Amino acid sequence: MSRPIYLDNNATTPVSPRVFEAMVPYLTEHFGNPSSAYGAGRRVREAVEAARERVAALLGAEPREIAFTSCGTESDNAAIASALQTTGKRHVVVSAVEHSAVKVHAESLERQGYRVTWLPVGRDGTLEPAAVEAALTGDTAIVSVMWANNETGVLFPVREIAERCAARGVAFHTDAVQVPGKEAIDLKSTRIDYLSISGHKLHAPKGVGALYIRRRAKFLPYLHGGHQERGRRGGTENVASIIGLGEAAVEALEHLEEEQTRVRALRDRFEAAVLEALPGTEVNGHRTQRLPNTSNLSFTGVHAEQVLACLDREGICASAGSACTAGSMEPSHVLTAMGVPRERALASVRFSFSRANTEADLDRVLEVLPALIRGLREQPLSPDELRALAAA
Ligand code: PLP
Numbered sequence: 001m002s003r004p005i006y007l008d009n010n011a012t013t014p015v016s017p018r019v020f021e022a023m024v025p026y027l028t029e030h031f032g033n034p035s036s037a038y039g040a041g042r043r044v045r046e047a048v049e050a051a052r053e054r055v056a057a058l059l060g061a062e063p064r065e066i067a068f069t070s071c072g073t074e075s076d077n078a079a080i081a082s083a084l085q086t087t088g089k090r091h092v093v094v095s096a097v098e099h100s101a102v103k104v105h106a107e108s109l110e111r112q113g114y115r116v117t118w119l120p121v122g123r124d125g126t127l128e129p130a131a132v133e134a135a136l137t138g139d140t141a142i143v144s145v146m147w148a149n150n151e152t153g154v155l156f157p158v159r160e161i162a163e164r165c166a167a168r169g170v171a172f173h174t175d176a177v178q179v180p181g182k183e184a185i186d187l188k189s190t191r192i193d194y195l196s197i198s199g200h201k202l203h204a205p206k207g208v209g210a211l212y213i214r215r216r217a218k219f220l221p222y223l224h225g226g227h228q229e230r231g232r233r234g235g236t237e238n239v240a241s242i243i244g245l246g247e248a249a250v251e252a253l254e255h256l257e258e259e260q261t262r263v264r265a266l267r268d269r270f271e272a273a274v275l276e277a278l279p280g281t282e283v284n285g286h287r288t289q290r291l292p293n294t295s296n297l298s299f300t301g302v303h304a305e306q307v308l309a310c311l312d313r314e315g316i317c318a319s320a321g322s323a324c325t326a327g328s329m330e331p332s333h334v335l336t337a338m339g340v341p342r343e344r345a346l347a348s349v350r351f352s353f354s355r356a357n358t359e360a361d362l363d364r365v366l367e368v369l370p371a372l373i374r375g376l377r378e379q380p381l382s383p384d385e386l387r388a389l390a391a392a
Contacts, residue, residue: 051246153294
């Protein structure tokens with residue numbers, strides 16, 4: 001069978017060949033501990049610092065503002081936990097459509113007695129900065145809202161939200177895991193205090209991330225241990241993956257324009273063709289305030305899990321909502337917060353493109369998808385069959 005057509009790049013991305021090549025020496029000959037004082041350790045430390053400079057350049061930040069972590073989830077958790085500790089305050093503001101890395105943490109804080117405001121979004125998934133400001137109180141420790149939604153690609157106006165929080169003296173964190181390489185980031189020109197990224201969303205390996213901590217912003221570590229990362233994150237560094245993240249950061253900048261033009265054009269051609277071929281299909285999320293690579297479509301009258309299973313048989317990878325909820329019959333909390341009715345939410349499929357996708361990929365998907373949906377609409381599954389599919 002020919003190679004799979006991978007349209008699930010918001011779930012994860014393949015490690016790029018350049019990233020892989022850059023990592024190999026740090027899994028073989030350069031195995032020293034970056035904290036060791038002798039030459040073999042120092043050389044590894046220098047490579048880690050070079051990677052930090054590259055990640056800082058991607059974000060428009062200073063190298064010392066970057067702390068490497070184990071993943072986007074850790075970065076998100078660390079930023080919020082730190083703000084609660086440094087301020088001693090007990091109120092957190094998040095949006096209703098956060099990734100589980102923020103959502104589940106906030107739910108756990110609620111169970112521990114903290115107060116959480118869950119900001120509603122509009123029908124197009126957008127968030128009003130004024131609504132964020134209205135939620136602030138004297139007891140607010142931090143506002144954490146995502147820059148780009150992983151399910152719909154909808155962008156939040158984080159620069160303006162950060163300004164409003166700064167004016168009220170409240171710390172602002174953004175989960176930007178879906179943003180690098182898709183939208184330009186220049187933290188120097190913003191009032192964002194903390195920002196999370198994750199390697200595996202930009203062609204670096206899984207299990208490495210970074211947290212931007214604005215210079216002079218207060219921060220207490222989440223992982224207590226050694227003095228690594230300037231005392232902001234204990235634990236011997238995941239050296240090879242950090243080197244990989246550095247290389248991926250360089251590549252993300254090199255490909256940013258392509259992502260915003262060629263990848264956007266692929267996504268737009270896909271969406272226009274599907275909407276024309278399949279009346280009754282709806283786009284979830286704002287049509288322009290959106291990442292260039294993401295298309296979340298509701299194919300009314302079918303079940304997303306069934307579409308995914310059929311696409312899988314054709315060698316096409318897509319997903320229903322967040323990867324973490326795939327296989328569950330619960331509609332996506334993101335689409336639910338946007339007021340999408342349950343039936344339509346359960347019929348929603350996310351297609352997320354990357355620079356690795358080609359016009360030929362798109363031709364093949366457009367050959368398969370409309371016929372597949374028409375076939376499923378003609379032969380709807382029984383509730384029992386649906387349950388079996390979701391459990392599979
Ligand atoms: N935040 C967003 C918006 C994401 O899409 C993801 C991953 O799906 C994460 C956080 C979690 O990142 P990681 O898988 O590195 O923990």
